[in-house]
Amino acid sequence: MKVKELRADQLRPGMRLFFGITMKWEELRQVEHLENGQIKLDGILIVDADSPFRAYIPNARFLVFWNGQYTKLTIKPDEQLTFWTSGPTDEGYALESQTYYYDVDDMAIESSLHSRQRDCDGTHEDFREFSCRWHELKSYVHELTEIDVVRLPEWEDGESSCRDEFAELSGY
Numbered sequence: 001m002k003v004k005e006l007r008a009d010q011l012r013p014g015m016r017l018f019f020g021i022t023m024k025w026e027e028l029r030q031v032e033h034l035e036n037g038q039i040k041l042d043g044i045l046i047v048d049a050d051s052p053f054r055a056y057i058p059n060a061r062f063l064v065f066w067n068g069q070y071t072k073l074t075i076k077p078d079e080q081l082t083f084w085t086s087g088p089t090d091e092g093y094a095l096e097s098q099t100y101y102y103d104v105d106d107m108a109i110e111s112s113l114h115s116r117q118r119d120c121d122g123t124h125e126d127f128r129e130f131s132c133r134w135h136e137l138k139s140y141v142h143e144l145t146e147i148d149v150v151r152l153p154e155w156e157d158g159e160s161s162c163r164d165e166f167a168e169l170s171g172y
Contacts, residue, residue, distance in 0.1 A: 002057045002077040004104060008039040009049040012107055012135045016056035017041075025056065060102050060109055062137040062153050070150055075102040075109070091119035107134040109153065122165030129158030 086095035138151035
């Protein structure tokens, strides 16, 4: 975990704050944004949105589908994690990499996916970016069977690009 100075409007459930009657580190359970612009913390403490707090930023833990299975990732605040796979195919080769970055300033996970394949038609590349707010890392419920579910990040699409060498040579 990492200690960071935050404004009240940046606080999220799960963070540990130095506050309360005991003035010790306590986990924040509820953050409610009021109509008058103030913030209610844990149903009791009402503060202005720009009130400063010292907060422990927790690690981000979430599932991704990688290499044919769900894998649990843990990323520390402001850390980047990249993993990749590559190998031959029946007509050439393929490689894929995924990068995840925990942006503490935005309290979000930034993700990018890059894939490249080469076969008899030439090279094909895809690049996509995604982001997910920290508090939405387990928002999407994916049903594996009628009784088994996994909770996945609710990714928002970002920039994307595609390059197809055969299409370029054909004038597309």
